[in-house]
Amino acid sequence: MKRITPLAQSLVLGLTISLSTSAQPHQASQFRAKADSIIALMTLEEKIGQLNLPAAGDITTGQAASSNIAENIKAGKVGGLFNVKSVEKIRDIQRVAVEESRLGIPLLFAMDVIHGYETMFPIPLGLACSWDMELIERTARLAAEEASSDGICWTFSPMVDISRDPRWGRVSEGSGEDPYLGSQIAQSMVNGYQGGDLSQPNTILSCVKHFALYGASEAGRDYNTVDMSRLKMYNTFFPPYQAAVEAGVGSVMTAFNEVDGIPASANRWLMTDVLRNQWDFDGFVVTDYTAINEMTAHGLGDLKTVSAKALQAGVDMDMVGEGFLTTLQESLNEGKLSEDQIDEACRRILIAKFQLGLFDDPYRYCRAEEAEEVIFSSEHRQEAREMATQTFVLLKNENNVLPLSKDTKIALVGPLAKNRENMPGTWSVAANFSESVSLYDGLINALGDNATITYARGANIVEDALLESRVSIFGKPTYRDSRSAEEMIEEAVEVSKDADVIVAAVGEAAEMSGESSSRTDINLPTSQRKLLEALVATGKPVVMVLFTGRPLSITWANEHVPAILNVWFAGSEAGDAITDGLFGDVNPSGKLAMTFPQNVGQIPIYYNHKNTGRPLPEGQWFQKFRSNYLDVTNEPLYPFGYGLSYTTFDYGELQLSKTSLTGNETLQASIEVTNSGEYSGQEVVQLYIRDVVGSITRPMKELKGFQKISLAPGETQTVRFEITPDDLKFYNYDLDYVWEPGEFEIMIGGNSADVTTQAVQWSK
Incomplete structure (x- = not known):
């Protein structure tokens, strides 16, 4: 027997509404009547269920038959899921929602599509260094094409948090320190994901995050307290969020931190006064992972209290924590919130589903044949390679060591030279790591049978094995070598003896930056610094290929290594793209989107600072009773906007x-x-x-x-x-x-x- 959908029931009841779901991102209001027709059919429990966004870890292929989430889907207690991958799984779970729940309301399926789906592009901080808005928009467009064919209709991107502290690991996921550049990038990313019409099946809903101020966490420690003046908020930190809203972003994610003493997820001034009333945002607001629950640790009350506060503030969807699901009905009964508030949150989520065309066809994003054709296709990989080359920043090129000649004898040394899994960088959750191209692979591909390459690992990522274990996660091993540091350096020097040039692949592992990857020491790890010292001591020209997700303090390298090419984490095609840069097939053109300090003691350091009443006279290092340091100059190692070229x-x-x-x-x-x-x-x-x-x-x-x-x-x-x-x-x-x-x-x-x-x- 064919199920009666909510829209069909609406027509039976005489609520005649247009079935056309063509949608521009800004035009959520046209679907209000449609959403209301469904709300009229819903129980309170079902309305609250639309506000629930669990992670899909306990749903297995088979698919959703025997899990708590599956039972909640059947009961109409789930509005969406995230971190499910593949058409087969998503189609089966969606079938449960539309065929086995009372009203048949389809689910949203989300994923952290941050800088690519399976075809990975450079990390966002690297993309920002291209200063190429068409390129950045194109990466989001290609990611949307891949993800949307594989069942995904919603991404938690872009992250537009301004940050001036490279200790914070999530600088890798943002666009750097500048509000103007960040705003341009925010709009480009939203346009790339959403296109001009969300009803088109190859677009996905974008979610700008983290609203607000997350990039200003104290001490650069993730999830930490934020405290700033409203002048700084409006002039420096708010512009990229507002730019994303003006571009028509469909959803906004709350930040973990507090704003003016109130955690963002309970901050009505932030979520309603600023976001909706001042900026006219008409999409829906989702929390970050368990952000409502975490407000109890902030000291704002028990789960029932903070859940009610979040809804009253303007939050529509609760990610993972289930505070809405388990407490809102009780708070309603106690008169602490109104059913109108629940209806409004439910309405916004239903409107997004209309915009995405899910009520017309719940399976419109499950296109297996198209997924097979576009995901990780040779065309997308070629574009990823070309795009990556535009993000590299040439930091130094003394005596024109670069570009290299292809008949050069190369000694390739370093812990990141043969590590393909780390090439995509952090937040590459859908990546096919086994197919990524390492720098070693890239050199072999470029030189073929004529390759004259010797290789040695040279060093571990870090000397401390326990520290290394904390960064070799998410399927990105660091392949720690059990030999002593001295043995590895000796081997590296030995393989370099007959080389014309040494290429040193050094820096961070992919997960040394990203979420929950804050660092107090942003120097090149000691193990790699010792390796560099030994390589420079050979007298051979050394090219430092720097892998990093943040600005590092590389003062020693800048003084002693003749050539430094910062390649960030360049994505699936990293090795081939880097080789293109090393051999001059592409001339590096990237410019820094974030200042590099001389040392960690200068942080925060950024170009658009204000003057003091006692500024240091230009050209001087130190003057007593002026704003300066005793031990280093005020200047950065590399300023914002900096980047060299093989030409002048x-x-x-x-x-x-x-x-x-x-x-x-x-x-x-x-x-x-x-x-x-x-x-x-x-x-x-x-x-x-x-x-x-x-x-x-x-x-x-x-x-x-x-x-x-x-x-x-x-x-x-x-x-x-x-x-x-x-x-x-x-x-x-x-x-x-x-x-x-x-x-x-x-x-x-x-x-x-x-x-x-x-x-x-x-x-x-």
């Missing part, structure tokens, strides 16, 4: 259309950039502005625009920027978004520290 770019004089402007006039700023080297290359030309005098103190410079250009040797291009009063706006002391007349410094250059500057007067 010369900047001409900054040209301004005017030096005195009034009102809404537009300022034209231009500069000539010439490729004065021998290779074709790409340069990211960056525009910064300083508001010299304000009603509140203003940063020394702020990124306000950038353009990535391509130049052949000898070619010159004029790069132009248009600047309007909108580019001068900020939140003032009263949190009004304004611009103020006065003097402004216009700066253009190749990184935040190397700019040419002119002043303008702008009056109202």
Whole structure:
């Protein structure tokens, strides 16, 4: 007997509503009547059930026949599931929801599709260093195509948390330190996942996270306390979240931390006043993993109390904790919340299901033939390889050691040289690690039968075996060697004797960054530092290929190693992409999205800082009673926006259309950039502005625009920027978004520290 769906029942009851579910991300309101027709049929228990998002760990192929979650699905007590993979499993679980529950409401299926599905692209911090919005949007589009064919309709991405502390492991999952660049990337990612129409089956619902301020955790320790002024919130940390909302993101995830003393998941000012009332967000809000339950440890009350607080704050869906499922009915009976509040949360989730077309076809994302065709396809892998090359940042290239000639005798040394499982990096939950390309594989692929490569491991990732065990998880082994450090270094030196150049594959293992991977010591691990010292002592040129998910303190390497190529974690095709860079088939063009400190004592260090009342005079290291250190300069090791090329770019004089402007006039700023080297290359030309005098103190410079250009040797291009009063706006002391007349410094250059500057007067 065919089941009567909720929509069919609505028609029987005379609630005649359109069945068309074509949806733009912004247009949730058109589905309100449809959602209400279903809510009218639901019991209170079923409404609360839509607010429940468990993880699917106890559902096994067979599929959902004998688990607690399966029974809850049949009872209408589950709104969605996450971390189920494959069409077969998802189709079977969805069948239980639509054929064995009373109303047949389909489930959402989610996964952490962070920087790719099975085809892995560079980690988000690496992608940010491409400064290429079309490329970044394309990675999200390809990830959506793969995931959506394999049953997934919702991703917990992008993470847009601004962070200025590389001790925090999750900087790998974000876009760095700058609100302008972060906002551009947030919009690109949302557009890539969601496209222009969520009813299209190859798009997926995006979830921006973590709202809010998660990247500012004290001491760089994950899940830790956050405390900041609202001025800093609005001017620095809020913009990327708001940009994602303006791009039409369908869902928002709460942060673990507190905001103004109230955990984010219970913070009505944050979730309702800011997110919905100020920014007009019309999607639904989901917590992070057990975030409601964790508010009891914060000291906000028992599970029933904090669950009610979360719903009242504006949270719609409870991830894993089941506080909503087990306590909301009791709180309702006690008059601590209203059924209207439950209805509103349920409505938002149902609307998302309408937007995704799940009521038209619950199995529309289960397309096995398409999945077989697109997932980890040769076309996607080739794109991943090309994209990865755009994220590499050349930090040093003394005496033009790079690019290498393909007839060079290479000694490949280092604990990350032959480790394909670590190439995709953190948050690669759907990756096919066995098919990833290691650096060793890449060199063999590039050189073939002509390869003259010797290899030695050289060192373990870290000397401490216990520490190493904490980072060799999630299917990414570090292959610890039982030999002594001295034996491994001796072997590395021996295999380097006849080489023309030594390529040292060093840095972090993939899970040394990411969630719950905070570090107090961001130096290169001692075991690898000793290896580098021995390699440099051979007198051979050394190329340091740096794998990392965060800025590291590599001061010694910068002083002694002639060439350093930062490759982050470059994804499935890492080895081939890195080889493309090493041999000059691709010219590195990445620019840092996050400052590298000289040492951990400088943290937090970021380019758009404010001045002090006692600034250190330019060009000086130390002056007593000035803002400086006794032991190191104030300068970073590598500034924001920094990155070298195999060629050189010369900047001409900054040209301004005017030096005195009034009102809404537009300022034209231009500069000539010439490729004065021998290779074709790409340069990211960056525009910064300083508001010299304000009603509140203003940063020394702020990124306000950038353009990535391509130049052949000898070619010159004029790069132009248009600047309007909108580019001068900020939140003032009263949190009004304004611009103020006065003097402004216009700066253009190749990184935040190397700019040419002119002043303008702008009056109202």
